[in-house]
Amino acid sequence: MKEKLVVIGNGMAGMRAVEELLEIAPDMYDIVVFGSEPYGNYNRILLSPVLAGEKTIDEIMLNSVEWYAENDITLHSSKTIVDIDRRACKVIADDGSEESYDRLLIATGSNPFIIPVPGHELPGVISFRDIKDVDDMLDASKAHKHAVVIGGGLLGLEAANGLMLQGMHVTVVHLMDTLMERQMDSASGAMLKTSLEERGLNFLMSTSTEAIVGEDHVKGVRFKGGLEIAADLVVMAVGIRPNMALAQKVGLHCERGLVVNDTMQTYDPRVYSVGECVQHRGETYGLVAPLFEQAKVCANHLAKMGIAKYEGSITSTKLKVTGIDLFSAGDFIGDESTEEIVMQDAAAGIYKKVVLKDNKIQGAVMYGDTVDGAWYFQLMRDGTDVSDFRKSLMLGQAHLGDSGHGGENAAATMADTMEVCGCNGINKGEIVQAITVKSLFTLDDVRSHTKASNSCGSCTGLVEQILANTLGGDYSAAPHLKPMCKCTEHTHDEVRKAIRVEHLTDIPSVMNLLNWKNADGCASCRPALNYYLLAAWPAEMKDDAQSRFINERAHANIQKDGTYSVIPRMWGGQTTPNELRAIADVVDKFELPEVKLTGGQRIDILGVKKDQLPAVWADLNAAGMVSGHAYGKALRTVKTCVGKTWCRFGTQDSTTLGMDLEKLTWGSWMPHKFKIAVSGCPRNCAEATIKDLGVVCVDSGYELHVGGNGGIKVRVTDLLCKVDTEAEVHEYTKAYIQLYREEAHYLERTAPWIERVGLSHVKKYVLDDPENRLALAARFEESQKYSQTDPWAERASEGVAQHEFVAMKEIG
């Protein structure tokens, strides 16, 4: 017989835990849910938009009553549990009914705090917590004119905004002199107050409520000092308290909340708890992201898997008032041990402050332009040392390096029809629609449902902003350490370490040792694993063609019509009449439709059918040309200028240096594509300063520049160092590439890699430590022994992988 799980509380945290449980162990329990409210489970954080008239109750339902039936869950709505008999393992409801349990999950959430001033029990005094409160407020707004909201925090301002939009005259009373003082500093709080006043809200700051006045209904509010104002509706929004009355009554250990350990278990091993009622490591949480993390861990333990741990959350805050962009996270006030960087443009309504300690972000508060909130939050959680880009920190991520794909940076004020994702043509309205209709909570959800930010990724920050705005205060970004893909809990770095330390040399061994969830992985992790194995064990590892993306399997670039493009290597961008003739002959002979020059100084032959590839390659091979690896996560091209051989400004022989570098590095597989350029003088005609590695020749030697990118987001290189000889250029090139090969995550270009690890890190291993530099260079040379074979020749004339290019059969 199945065990029984009883859930007290039919809210977001409890139901998320149930959903997570159904996902991993659908048949383990008979599940019974008790909820005090007469509904299914709804998205409490979207009550503000309901009050503001921007959404309906139906639009914010997460689990309808039908959902419970479909999943064989017994739902007792409008039933409050009033007692638990822990010895007999049963719960008792307010109607006297009982239910026994094997495991109990308490998810009773929180209660609004009501200030016990005289008159607080009068009709017309309400809180802002559930659907009934919203209904009461909407009713009041139809019949009455004056509303007072006590509390100028997040919830209070959202309530005030909603009531104002419903036509009421609203006064917000706040005890402190700054609105949302837990999320805002005084400067940003003042900007917020000004813009809310412009919208029509009234404020009484630093004001303490003395009494609520009225006989049989609210008539007004009186403050300390004697001021009294009229009110037909008073909303108390001064905070929430964990709802732990039941837990306390039955003797479960409570402090500020119901105390749980890292597995979400209370002091009674049969009883678990998640949500706002919980106190974990001394903290209580009122935002949705931490609650969902708790729910996931709890489900894992209810399913008796016993591997997950909740270790607490760092949260960030947004206000759900349409048209107002604000963001804060962490310690944004600071103390004598911290520094702050502030950027303020009062006329434009923009304010940003970042608090640093030892060059690490402790907190941030932003008003007006919050597009970089997610980025600061990420840097904060990762503990990233920002000294390498400190001077451009306030300009935001888009300004690291240089300009990028131009985009909006104020999600809240964007019109619904404005395009967010330029790759997939997705506008803001479509994203908001998907988030609300399909109940999406994470960036990954939004990506898979809408495709926004799913291609080049340059609009990721904006999509996160829209998600945050739509979900409001309750959004926080993905967990700190991201697993490689949905097939595993392990991160890229953990997987690479296991491959090295455990000496794993094939994909099945990795998946086996690290408990991969899907037997043969997916199209995302298999190519990554294949690369990591190859980078770690070049001599022993047997390349797995089926785990390579088609371009690397077929050694040509697949095009939208299923044909391929062929780009032969031209060392250093230099060619000969014979090579050009051979290319022309191939194009004529196979009647190929298009020839095009690439950005990397090569010639691209387009429209080659797959079964023509070996014959095309054979002809190119015959003229001495080999694969250009234009299809691979590999060394692509070395672009050069003509240098001092011809140019009157040239300082060094950049063409020959470029050819030598290409001979040194061609064929090496990398985490992502890798481009090199060599310019013969600082005029930089080869555009070396937007390459993964750029050499700029000067009269006295060679500048080595790293981490540039001319693609999605233009990033100018950082100067690594200057060296005196070509031999040194070779040595540093090998070491730098090998460091990238060994450390970057699969599909991470050098630009984001260097932004992640810091230029100082690269300097430490490549520049400051000669012994380590030589060791890196030696490992690169070793791996090149196994990679510098022309894949085209192998397939054109040595019979490798013939099945790839011929049909299995032709019929009809």
Next chain:
Amino acid sequence: MSEWIEVGTIDDIPKLGARVVKTAKGNIGVFRTAEDEIFALLDECPHKKGPLSQGIVHGKRVTCPLHNWNIELDGGEAVAPDEGCAISYAVKVEGGKVMLFTSPTA
């Protein structure tokens, strides 16, 4: 006329891979899973007609090489949240020989 046609042996197809059978009505991709199950789909992704036979095979799915849609090999249905269905063909293995039915499954 529709009929069962022998298109080759199971060993002609790499594990976790696919081969193409050319027909007058277009290419058909014949897929082999890690467990040696064989499936056949018209070689056109329901999204933008990408050649599914060129994708990475994992479990009983293939990922289209053009825009990473995941397609169920058994029946051709796109994996949610994507929506669409590739045309599928009946296929069976007899004594190591792969037999393909030349009309699509209704």
